[in-house]
Amino acid sequence: MPDHPKSFFLSPEIHRYLVEHGTPPDPLQEELIAETAKLGGIAMMQIAPEQGAFMTMLTRLIGATRAIEIGTFTGYSALCVARGLGPGGRLLCCDVSEEWTSIGRRYWERDGVADRIELRLGPALDTLRSLPSDASFDMAFIDADKQNYANYYGEVLPRLRPNGVLLVDNVLWGGRVVDPDADDADVKAIRAFNDQVAADDRVDAVMLPLGDGLTLARKRA
Numbered sequence: 428m429p430d431h432p433k434s435f436f437l438s439p440e441i442h443r444y445l446v447e448h449g450t451p452p453d454p455l456q457e458e459l460i461a462e463t464a465k466l467g468g469i470a471m472m473q474i475a476p477e478q479g480a481f482m483t484m485l486t487r488l489i490g491a492t493r494a495i496e497i498g499t500f501t502g503y504s505a506l507c508v509a510r511g512l513g514p515g516g517r518l519l520c521c522d523v524s525e526e527w528t529s530i531g532r533r534y535w536e537r538d539g540v541a542d543r544i545e546l547r548l549g550p551a552l553d554t555l556r557s558l559p560s561d562a563s564f565d566m567a568f569i570d571a572d573k574q575n576y577a578n579y580y581g582e583v584l585p586r587l588r589p590n591g592v593l594l595v596d597n598v599l600w601g602g603r604v605v606d607p608d609a610d611d612a613d614v615k616a617i618r619a620f621n622d623q624v625a626a627d628d629r630v631d632a633v634m635l636p637l638g639d640g641l642t643l644a645r646k647r648a
């Protein structure tokens with residue numbers, strides 16, 4: 428497990444307790460966490476283990492069979508969603524990095540979920556805009572470049588089925604969303620995105636204090 432919780436408001440002790448008292452990462456997931464940690468500081472991009480457990484559970488709870496992920500990195504969240512989809516499910520992963528996603532591919536193979544996952548390398552906006560007009564999803568996860576969050580939302584929401592679920596990561600951005608001194612392009616983009624979701628009458632939304640902040644939105648029927 429990572430030494431420092433992504434849930435920046437939790438102590439390492441309470442974070443460890445919380446993970447151990449949910450469904451903790453299994454040995455394969457622990458191995459992926461450890462291999463990703465060897466990449467150095469960039470490993471902090473990986474979702475938190477409790478978020479992974481939540482995403483597997485949510486995927487199962489809604490009976491999702493078609494999902495899309497924008498931002499795959501070394502494949503941890505994709506592994507969690509693919510497990511939840513079950514046999515015959517399909518997860519479309521979008522990322523720009525062959526290097527990082529090739530790590531994920533190895534773990535998807537070992538876990539027996541590789542046949543559920545299609546990885547498309549290239550700017551996610553291009554991938555989204557190239558999808559067939561009738562492509563639709565039960566579930567979507569946005570976790571790539573923050574300044575494109577609003578663009579990803581604009582492309583993904585129309586493709587979610589009614590009652591479909593959208594998850595968006597890093598919406599608290601280490602607490603900087605409420606720091607008056609934080610005014611870089613990423614924090615501005617996340618604040619604007621959060622305001623947009625809160626005002627959007629096409630969705631119900633709950634911002635969960637899970638990991639670095641996770642918005643859970645349901646597309647209204």
Ligand SMILES: C[S@@+](CC[C@H](N)C(=O)[O-])C[C@H]1O[C@@H](n2cnc3c(N)ncnc32)[C@H](O)[C@@H]1O
Binds near residue numbers: 499505523552
């Ligand atoms: C925060 S990481 C994703 C973490 C991942 N969900 C996990 O569980 O480990 C963000 C990813 O977005 C990818 N990314 C950045 N800009 C992108 C773009 N324009 N299109 C697609 N992927 C992009 C990066 O290569 C990186 O792998």
